[in-house]
Amino acid sequence: MPPNLRLALTIFTVGFAIEAGEDAYDLLVGTAKGATGETVFLIGAAATLLGILFLTLGRHEWNELHHARVRHAHVTLLVVILLALAAAGPVAYYGYNISVAIPSWVAYEVGAAVAASLFFSFVLYAVIVYHLLGSAGRGILVAALVAAIPVVGLVGYLIAGDIPTYLATVRSSPTKLASLVEPIGSYLSYMFLAYALFAVAFINAHARVARGLEALEAEAAPASAKAPPARPT
Secondary structure, rough: HHHHHHHHHHHHHHHHHHHHHHHHHHHHHHOOOOOHHHHHHHHHHHHHHHHHHHHHHHEEEEEOOOOOHHHHHHHHHHHHHHHHHHHHHHHHHHHHOOOOOOOHHHHHHHHHHHHHHHHHHHHHHHHHHHHOOOOOHHHHHHHHHHHHHHHEEEHHHHHHHHHHHHHHHHHHHHHHHHHHHHEEEEHHHHHHHHHHHHHHHHHHHHHHHHHHHHHHHHOOOOHHHHHHOOOOO
């Protein structure tokens, strides 16, 4: 059994379950995330980093396909980080350089970078687990990505529309920026469905890995490889 790989899948699953539960609770009771949301965000980030750590440690527990997926996961994580920096960079630069005029493209760039960073974080999860799933699990994975698209698009659109206000706040009173962004952040509660679907997909992957590497490799083999050799005539 591949212990590091199964531990990574467990960590991701727990993180998704926490995120889905907290988001669903916020939607049902109509509460603002506040400090609870910050805590859950940190839990989700920690779960992602720990999961990738154990995934990397367990890269020798799988076949060559898993090695490729681990490399792809690292590249995707780098893309997520770069997109987050692309969103934060202009806000920091134009927010703290009061004498510099704010160009109109900043709003579109920051909004798009935020939306892309959020979406590619889900792509990262899909890259990690896709090769461990069967057709049903992959369908769930696709459904999770589809469920995330309108939410990240809405959040990016709202942030782009409020960028002038955010930059003005950073220039005058940076400590108030969090309270302005929080209402938009509450829309992320609609991610509960995507997180729940990812949790189901990762549970399915965990169960399949528990069945053993040989069974999964046999399922992945081409039909011609599974067919018995032809009898000599």
